[in-house]
Amino acid sequence: MITLHDLLPPVLVHGALPTENPEITSIHMDSREVVSGGVFFCIEGYTVDGHEYAEQAVRNGACAVIAKYPLPLSVPVLVVRDTQKTMAIAASRFYQHPTGEMRLIGITGTNGKTTTSHLLEAVLKENAVQTGLIGTMYTKINEEIFETKNTTPESVTIQKIFRDMKDQDVDSCIMEVSSHALDLGRVRGCDFNTVVFTNLTKDHLDYHETMDKYRQAKSLLFSQLGNSYEGEEKTAVLNADDSASLFFEKVCPAPVLTYGIDEPADIRAENISMTPTGTSFTIVTPWGEESLSLSMAGKFSIYNALAAATAALSEGISLSTIVSALGKVKGVAGRFELVESEEEFAVIVDYAHTPDSLKNVLETAREMAAGSVYTVVGCGGNRDKTKRPEMAKIAVTLSDMSIFTADNPRDENPASIIDDMTIGLTNTNFKVIEDRREAIKYAIEHAEPGDLVLIAGKGHETYQIIKDEVFSFDDRKEAETAIKNKTHK
Ligand SMILES: CC(=O)N[C@H]1[C@@H](OP(=O)(O)OP(=O)(O)OC[C@H]2O[C@@H](n3ccc(=O)[nH]c3=O)[C@H](O)[C@@H]2O)O[C@H](CO)[C@@H](O)[C@@H]1O[C@H](C)C(=O)N[C@@H](C)C(=O)N[C@H](CCC(=O)O)C(=O)O
Numbered sequence: 001m002i003t004l005h006d007l008l009p010p011v012l013v014h015g016a017l018p019t020e021n022p023e024i025t026s027i028h029m030d031s032r033e034v035v036s037g038g039v040f041f042c043i044e045g046y047t048v049d050g051h052e053y054a055e056q057a058v059r060n061g062a063c064a065v066i067a068k069y070p071l072p073l074s075v076p077v078l079v080v081r082d083t084q085k086t087m088a089i090a091a092s093r094f095y096q097h098p099t100g101e102m103r104l105i106g107i108t109g110t111n112g113k114t115t116t117s118h119l120l121e122a123v124l125k126e127n128a129v130q131t132g133l134i135g136t137m138y139t140k141i142n143e144e145i146f147e148t149k150n151t152t153p154e155s156v157t158i159q160k161i162f163r164d165m166k167d168q169d170v171d172s173c174i175m176e177v178s179s180h181a182l183d184l185g186r187v188r189g190c191d192f193n194t195v196v197f198t199n200l201t202k203d204h205l206d207y208h209e210t211m212d213k214y215r216q217a218k219s220l221l222f223s224q225l226g227n228s229y230e231g232e233e234k235t236a237v238l239n240a241d242d243s244a245s246l247f248f249e250k251v252c253p254a255p256v257l258t259y260g261i262d263e264p265a266d267i268r269a270e271n272i273s274m275t276p277t278g279t280s281f282t283i284v285t286p287w288g289e290e291s292l293s294l295s296m297a298g299k300f301s302i303y304n305a306l307a308a309a310t311a312a313l314s315e316g317i318s319l320s321t322i323v324s325a326l327g328k329v330k331g332v333a334g335r336f337e338l339v340e341s342e343e344e345f346a347v348i349v350d351y352a353h354t355p356d357s358l359k360n361v362l363e364t365a366r367e368m369a370a371g372s373v374y375t376v377v378g379c380g381g382n383r384d385k386t387k388r389p390e391m392a393k394i395a396v397t398l399s400d401m402s403i404f405t406a407d408n409p410r411d412e413n414p415a416s417i418i419d420d421m422t423i424g425l426t427n428t429n430f431k432v433i434e435d436r437r438e439a440i441k442y443a444i445e446h447a448e449p450g451d452l453v454l455i456a457g458k459g460h461e462t463y464q465i466i467k468d469e470v471f472s473f474d475d476r477k478e479a480e481t482a483i484k485n486k487t488h489k
């Protein structure tokens with residue numbers, strides 16, 4: 001049982017606490033979901049201001065409201081400086097600080113979060129650890145999967161998920177932590193044990209505006225590692241080959257373990273050999289070394305494996321268990337996923353939707369293909385526009401033929417998104433086919449033995465967002481149909 005007075009540290013509340021001290025039955029940030037006995041937090045959003053819905057929340061049964069300024073309501077109003085960040089602390093208190101009862105591993109970075117999370121999950125499971133996962137693809141409690149709206153959901157949602165995980169005996173939760181979540185304070189109140197950084201490259205500048213601010217947001221995961229309970233082991237896992245790590249190390253009060261290939265690092269990959277279908281290397285650590293074979297191609301897969309291995313080592317797992325588990329992973333859905341076919345050309349579906357990830361994936365695709373590389377790619381609407389020409393330039397430089405198409409255009413016209421991509425492009429090895437189904441069909445129809453078709457951008461997603469509507473669309477199924485209907489000359 002928790003009461004209003006217990007929900008917030010008094011130091012966060014402006015003025016004296018109200019004399020009323022009702023029992024709290026739930027906490028909410030959406031007035032439409034408030035039920036009797038709930039507390040409503042007014043959040044100033046990007047579309048509307050939650051303060052305008054406080055009356056509705058009270059009509060629905062809110063017993064108190066947390067706001068940035070006094071409101072004339074019939075229930076107590078507690079005024080705080082930042083409602084969203086305060087809500088995260090209140091959510092942790094309401095659910096009785098579940099992350100204090102489990103191991104919490106946070107993974108941040110522009111690319112590789114989902115892949116690294118799944119690799120780490122496989123290692124923990126190999127060691128008989130009961131795991132939970134929160135990320136872009138889904139939330140997973142042991143083997144059960146739930147859909148969530150954001151990569152890192154709002155604090156009221158994640159704290160409830162943590163409590164559910166604890167109730168289902170989860171020992172360790174692996175959570176992808178987006179820069180938006182860090183900036184908006186969604187993960188305040190989370191007691192991280194290990195935090196991992198993959199890499200920092202250009203993305204999300206529609207939100208963060210500059211790379212400095214983007215990096216600053218990411219750094220919050222590392223500075224937050226200081227909010228620990230005494231005696232608990234905490235570690236930051238940093239990529240020695242990415243210069244942003246130096247910045248994170250400076251702000252991180254906990255010990256650091258580094259991994260890398262090019263620069264000196266605590267955990268290193270040496271004797272690397274790469275084939276079109278996988279990689280093998282020696283993993284060298286302060287606790288010994290072992291050979292590791294991965295069924296995942298590309299240098300970026302080695303980085304993800306090193307990040308997962310280093311996090312697992314910091315969680316106390318032995319190197320032999322790590323190597324055995326990673327060796328068994330066949331891949332992650334929509335991440336360099338080969339579409340099954342009897343054809344003599346390869347079709348790969350990949351989630352690459354940033355310039356850096358597209359470059360990495362195309363470099364790997366080039367190594368795999370004996371013949372030409374076809375790339376089907378678009379850029380999302382209502383999102384970072386600065387990456388559009390960069391993505392197109394990378395596609396035409398590293399592919400023999402690029403087909404520019406729609407990728408979740410949202411409110412924008414696909415044709416003008418493609419115009420932004422192709423502006424100033426002097427290469428002529430591209431075609432514009434707005435309809436994504438037709439674009440996939442075109443690439444597969446033209447592919448010959450030895451060629452490779454890369455369908456980039458959507459990976460595991462099974463939808464296309466056009467205006468406000470979400471249509472069912474799965475690159476993998478579209479590719480299978482196009483392969484079936486291909487005319488052989
Ligand atoms: C920029 C951003 O983070 N937006 C999030 C935000 O939406 P918003 O600011 O537009 O909210 P709003 O509609 O203005 O509402 C403000 C407040 O009024 C409340 N309200 C609203 C209407 C009403 O009738 N009653 C009411 O109480 C809302 O519940 C909310 O508390 O609050 C919503 C509710 O929690 C989030 O779902 C939404 O994420 C949107 C979907 C989003 O796209 N976010 C992206 C930018 C994001 O967070 N991405 C990252 C990383 C992704 C990646 O790495 O690729 C992520 O972690 O997902």
Ligand SMILES: Nc1ncnc2c1ncn2[C@@H]1O[C@H](COP(=O)(O)OP(=O)(O)OP(=O)(O)O)[C@@H](O)[C@H]1O
Nearest residue numbers: 110111112113114115136300335350351352357361
């Ligand atoms: N370590 C890496 N470095 C660069 N690119 C990578 C790396 N790992 C994966 N990629 C590429 O980025 C794509 C997205 O990978 P993944 O889903 O693991 O990243 P993410 O950080 O979870 O992405 P998002 O934040 O958009 O959900 C992959 O499909 C692949 O093309």
